[in-house]
Amino acid sequence: MQDNVVMPAPVVVSTPPLPDQAAPSFSPLYQQIKALLVRSLQAGEWQPGQAIASEQELAARFKVSQGTVRKAIDEMAADNLLVRRQGRGTFVATHAEAGTQYRFLRLTPDRPAAAGLQRRLLDCRSMRPGADVAILLALAPGEPVLQVRRLLLAAEDTSMFNAMNATSDTTDDETVRPVVLDELWLPGAAFKGLSAERLQAWQGPMYRLFEAEFAVRMIRAEEKIRAVAAGPDEAALLRVPVGAPLLSVERLSFTYGDRPVELRRGLYHTGAHHYRNELI
Amino acid sequence: MQDNVVMPAPVVVSTPPLPDQAAPSFSPLYQQIKALLVRSLQAGEWQPGQAIASEQELAARFKVSQGTVRKAIDEMAADNLLVRRQGRGTFVATHAEAGTQYRFLRLTPDRPAAAGLQRRLLDCRSMRPGADVAILLALAPGEPVLQVRRLLLAAEDTSMFNAMNATSDTTDDETVRPVVLDELWLPGAAFKGLSAERLQAWQGPMYRLFEAEFAVRMIRAEEKIRAVAAGPDEAALLRVPVGAPLLSVERLSFTYGDRPVELRRGLYHTGAHHYRNELI
DNA sequence: GAGTGGTCTAGACCACCAC
């Protein structure tokens, strides 16, 4: 039974191999299958939200047993690359659906809030990256970056503060409060054509726009969190006093093959929200 | 082959069932096995760091196939309850070993540091809990809590600041800097006998003491993170100006069966450290 | 060499879903 299992010879597949990154030679079959499936995702064989081939089909294609394909898919589901749905099939994960929307945003209202967050775009422009940004995003020499700035605003919880801000110094947005000031840097090459108008027109999560229009799927991210004092500009935008403590969240996001494709720095006002984390 | 698989009848085991929490009646076999294994851990059949029975033995004990036991153990390994080691066996996870020590501490030096963190116990006393603490820890009415306070200190990075703090206002600890001020609340019933002396004498991670001496294993935790301004006492202890931004990390830790057993509030000075997080 | 977990297969049946 085990005779036909190849150790040196890699699995033969019909899909032509992609040019970049060679696969490790000796690894378990299911790992090889997993790598091949990741390549298929990377190459766009199946789009986010679509069903991939069934386990049976994949087993036939790769000439392995269904159990081996299953183990590969199990791991990819654990990595949030795929979503299994009994009776329906296995689907490419997406930032489109409720529940997986804003998967990376860990900011939560202290008391459960009905309404979500509103977005307000501040600016979007192309620029030469600073040295730090260029290194983190592994940019080619001379490659520009797109810089995006925006606010996220939450419905104000006025249930017990009705009297307090009767004389608020703001004329509009009495019922809404800025909570997050985001600053993003995106590699110019991958996001050619992204503009303020495009962002303005888009309804929905930004990561959904990226995967739908620019074929850039955010897979995982690393965040570094600090407490900082609000500077003058930040204070004005977030409507807090200068020097107020803010959460600084620096995020580096990766797509398939651990390629960094977004650097983001968020300043969170944690007066009525907190950053939640689960340690396991 | 499938005939002997029981759906209504649960698996018969030799270990007497523990009194608390009834198992759900209808669930996959491997889930039942998992629940039984968790109970064995809870009951102390195998101690942290020790090997559990082999897959073969467990399969025989529970009268299921090895594959079913394997799936149960796989999930428990993914939950960090067990650790598999090829050729050696499967071991109960512990906070003792390097690598799993300080598993829940996400604070990281901005630039890789050689030395770890020093501990300094401030105080440890029994007290009546506030209402919030009592609720979070699900305390019995009238049950006291142990309150512990301590500092974590890091070796100062003096490589480029030699001249700066020549006239530091502190007489001792020139080469060390407080980074974390921790305040813990522990249910008195579970930690009877814990004292300042006991903590002072202990070398190693606190969670290791808890699992070794009080049979309380921390399995997972939830953290809420905010940015706050340092108050007078906190500022003095952490040697920062009053009002300096600090990271407030509120942690609720759970043991087997999702029982909360520790509430902790840490204030982190993130001048040369940050809280790292991986989003997947 | 004996024992452990790790991989792979083949086949059966179940639960769920859509048509």
Add this chain to the structure above:
DNA sequence: TGGTGGTCTAGACCACTCA
């Protein structure tokens, strides 16, 4: 009713560890 993933089994061989 047919197809999907989900569970369970039985048995083979491999890789690793330790005495």
